[in-house]
Amino acid sequence: MPRDRESVAGHYHTPTTLGGVTIRLYDTSARQIRDFTPLTPGCVSIYLCGATVQAAPHIGHIRSGLNFDIMRRWFAYRGYDVTFVRNVTDIDDKIIAKGRDQDRTWWSIGYENERAFNAGYDALGCLPPTYEPRATGHVPEMIEMMRGLIERGHAYEADGSVYFDVRSFPGYLQLSNQDLDDLRQPDEGVSGKRDPRDFAMWKATKPGEPDWETPWGRGRPGWHLECSAMAHKYLGSAFDVHGGGLDLIFPHHENEIAQAKAFGDEFARYWVHNAWVTMSGEKMSKSLGNSVLVSEMVKNWRPIVLRYYLGTPHYRSMIEYSEESLREAEAAFGRIEGFVQRATEKAGRTVPPAAEVPPAFAEAMDDDLGVPHALAIIHTTVRQGNSALGADDKDEAIARLAEVRAMLGVLGLDPLDPRWAEGSGGDEELHGVVDTLVRLVLQQREAARERKDWGTADAIRDQLTQSGLSIEDGPDGPRWTIANR
Ligand SMILES: [Zn+2]
Numbered sequence: 001m002p003r004d005r006e007s008v009a010g011h012y013h014t015p016t017t018l019g020g021v022t023i024r025l026y027d028t029s030a031r032q033i034r035d036f037t038p039l040t041p042g043c044v045s046i047y048l049c050g051a052t053v054q055a056a057p058h059i060g061h062i063r064s065g066l067n068f069d070i071m072r073r074w075f076a077y078r079g080y081d082v083t084f085v086r087n088v089t090d091i092d093d094k095i096i097a098k099g100r101d102q103d104r105t106w107w108s109i110g111y112e113n114e115r116a117f118n119a120g121y122d123a124l125g126c127l128p129p130t131y132e133p134r135a136t137g138h139v140p141e142m143i144e145m146m147r148g149l150i151e152r153g154h155a156y157e158a159d160g161s162v163y164f165d166v167r168s169f170p171g172y173l174q175l176s177n178q179d180l181d182d183l184r185q186p187d188e189g190v191s192g193k194r195d196p197r198d199f200a201m202w203k204a205t206k207p208g209e210p211d212w213e214t215p216w217g218r219g220r221p222g223w224h225l226e227c228s229a230m231a232h233k234y235l236g237s238a239f240d241v242h243g244g245g246l247d248l249i250f251p252h253h254e255n256e257i258a259q260a261k262a263f264g265d266e267f268a269r270y271w272v273h274n275a276w277v278t279m280s281g282e283k284m285s286k287s288l289g290n291s292v293l294v295s296e297m298v299k300n301w302r303p304i305v306l307r308y309y310l311g312t313p314h315y316r317s318m319i320e321y322s323e324e325s326l327r328e329a330e331a332a333f334g335r336i337e338g339f340v341q342r343a344t345e346k347a348g349r350t351v352p353p354a355a356e357v358p359p360a361f362a363e364a365m366d367d368d369l370g371v372p373h374a375l376a377i378i379h380t381t382v383r384q385g386n387s388a389l390g391a392d393d394k395d396e397a398i399a400r401l402a403e404v405r406a407m408l409g410v411l412g413l414d415p416l417d418p419r420w421a422e423g424s425g426g427d428e429e430l431h432g433v434v435d436t437l438v439r440l441v442l443q444q445r446e447a448a449r450e451r452k453d454w455g456t457a458d459a460i461r462d463q464l465t466q467s468g469l470s471i472e473d474g475p476d477g478p479r480w481t482i483a484n485r
Contacts, residue, residue, distance in 0.1 A: 023078060023366050025241070026316060028249060028271040029175050033368050039240055039269060043081045046072060047231045047268065049244035049252065050086040050132070052223075053113035054094040057120045058292040059310060059321070060277035060284035064245050066307065067274040067315040067369075069126040070411060071243075074365050077357075077410050085234045086129040088114055091136050092223055096209055106210055107136075120294035123303045124310070125412045125419060131234050135226035139212045142221055142229045145263055146201055146214075154262035158192030160204030160217040166197050169258045175271060176250040199255050201225040224255035231256075232265055242268030246275055247283065274315045284321060292321070301326065304420050308333040308413055312375050316368075332379075336404065337415045339382045341479070342389055343401035350416065351398050353405035361407050371411065378407050438469065438480045445478075 023036040038044050048068045051061060065086065072082045090110040099106035114134075121128075146162050149155035154168045166172050166180065173180055183197050200222040205211035211218040231239060244253065253271065260267040276283045290296055297306055309329035313319050344351060356362075358381065364373035385400030408414040441460060448456040464471055469480050 021078070021362075021366060023075070024368055025270055025272055026368050028273050031177070034270065036240075036270065038080070039238055042079065043083070044072075044075045044241065045083045045235045045239035046075075046085065046241045046243060047227070047235055047239060048084070048086045048129075048242075049227060049248055050088050050129075051114070051117045052089040052092055052094070053110045053117060054092065054098055055286055056113055056116035057294050058284055058286070058288070059294055059297055059306065060292070061117070062120050062124055062126075062294055063277050063310050063319070064243070064274050065121050065126050066124055066311045068243050068272075069121075070311055070315075070371065071241075071272070071369055072127065073410055073412060074369060078366075082130070083235065084127075084129045085131045085133070085231070087227060087230050088117075088132060088134045089223065089226065090114065090134045091210065091220060100208065116295065123294060123298050124307045125303065127412075133230045133234065135221055135230075138226060138229055138233065139214075139221065141233050142202070142225045143214050145225065145229050145232070145259065146216075148263050149201075149259065152262060152264075154258075155201065156194065157216045158194075160219055161192065161200055162202035162216055162219075163193055163198040164201055164255065164258055164262075165194060166199070166258065167195060169262045171261060172258050173250075173254055175254055175257060178250065199224065199251065201259065224252055225259060227252075227256045228259040228263070228265075228267075231267070232260065232263075237264065238266035239268060241270045241272055243272045243274070246273045249273060272315075275318045277310070277319045277321050279321050281320070301330070304413060304415060305330045305333055311411060311413070312371050314370065314372050333413075336378060336382050336408070336413075339385050339389075340401065340404060340408075340415055343385055343397045343404075344416070346389060346394055347398050347401065351401045351405065353409050353414065354402040355406070357406045357410060358403055361410075365410070374407065374411070378404060381407070435480075438464070442471070442478050442480070 024033050025036050026032070027034045046068065048064070050065070051057065068084070068086075072084050075082050088110075091106065095109050096106045098104075099109050102109070146155060149164065150157065150162070153165075155162055155164050157163075173183070180197065201224065202214065202216070202219050203222055204216075205218040205220065209220060211220050231242070242253070242256075257267060278284060279288060284292060294306075301309075305326075309326050310319065312329070319325075357365075358377060361374045361377040364370040364377065367373070381400050381404050385397050385404065388394075388396035388400060405414050405416065409417065414420075441464065445457045445460040448454075448460065461471060464480070468482060470482070472479050472481070
């Protein structure tokens, strides 16, 4: 780890490998939880298979980005210097078909949906990746990899396409624990393959499809090659963690491994896969329509609540989507948020997050990113904080608030983080101005009530409601929030 690290990340823990603490991750390849040892001390490199930008994202699409956002935040908290690559698959059969159907260019479909994905990631508080390479920007790197694989006898050209010879790579199907003899043979009816199980790295050009010049004629990338080529370019021949959804294990990740390792790369050292968002037990899909699109969901639910809902179940557990479960998540987050607000009011100032999270929270996170256990620590701390408020113990309440903010911050769920205030109508400064004004108006309503001028009191309340504010009368006086956010 670099020597200046401590001054850069002053409030972070000692990095795991040096401090006797070890992060553990479930490695799909080993089929068990393994201690994480970084390739380079103090650093972690992560490659996550990102979006195929054929349509706007629904919440199931964003879950993967969110799970790995929490992973990188935890590594950063533990003192690691994180390099996070998430690619954009901006060319594939569906994108091309959609362009044809809509009489548009394939790339206009890709760009439009890439923006929708980025808006979705951003709305739910995912930090931008260190690098976000597009497949079509890396054709030279793909050609170089194919040339190397052909030279080493792992790939061959046939009718302008380039195929990977799966029998030439003994480690094929190790990740998904399958046997090549049992593999169902794809009935593509493609001529030129030496074995029906060989997969296309490069597809020969067809009329009306985009294509690029190669030593084997014009054509376009198959899906799998881009990730091996881009991981090599941005993270080198070996890197720490490769991630993606469960559905990518086969064939995508098997094919990535075959290409990269046969090329001579060590490739990923840990394979981490996130589970899906399901509906009636099935993986959420586009056929559900627009109702679960992130752009629609954020109209009805506050983005921070969506993040809580999608980010707090364990990354390896399926989330069976229902409005009821989302409402429960909203109520649970409301209890945390309510404490943060009341304790902040009690403190009379913004209490900064504690420098360190409680040890039990850290242990839960170290253990294969055990967010559900970590969340239980947050709720316990909130209950302790509420008891302190009830007992009028200001110091104790402030101490618990600082802990709660530190823990929420690691999960990207601190309601006092200015990034969430933006979504509710402005930055922290503007919020302060509005707060002063609303309190002034509420004092006038209070005065009207005291002189039993009910008409005026009701009219003030109605006007505040009409301007989009929701007023709640509590034991400590009225509180306002922006309605429906
Ligand atoms: Zn990939």
